[in-house]
Amino acid sequence: MNQKIVHVRLEYEEALNAKKDILSSELELIRIIKIMKRYSSLRNEEVRLKMRLRRKSSECLTEIRRIQKALPTLEIPQSVKRIEREVYHLTKTPKVTKEKKETNLEYELREIQNKLNSLQKR
Secondary structure (H helix, E strand, O other): OOOOOOOOOOOHHHHHHHHHHHHHHHHHHHHHHHHHHHHHHHHHHHHHHHHHHHHHHHHHHHHHHHHHHHOOOOOOOHHHHHHHHHHHHHHOOOOOOHHHHHHHHHHHHHHHHHHHHHHHHO
16 A cells, blocks of 8 residues: 655644644643543532432431331321311312313414404405
8 A cells, every 4th residue: 555645834823823723622621521520520429429318318217117106196086187178178279270271272372363364354
């Protein structure tokens, strides 16, 4: 295989600008590497803290269950349960159903179409 060597002559200014560009690219790459290493260490710290939190919450849940087993069970009369249910239903905010939202959207769509039709007739 015959390879030809090609030489390119650059002016001083061009060579200087090329060198500056290469050095600034290297500088940016080093900054990116530093950022990536910092991200990696922070991510590892996050995982470690999440594992610790999971372990602590599991311990807490186990302790709560142990305490619940040790406490006597309380019998709540049916009349109190009924009153609690009634109060809960009264304080609950009514949910807007999907059908109602769709009918509102359909109504708005029809209104817009009517306006467009009236404008086109003019």
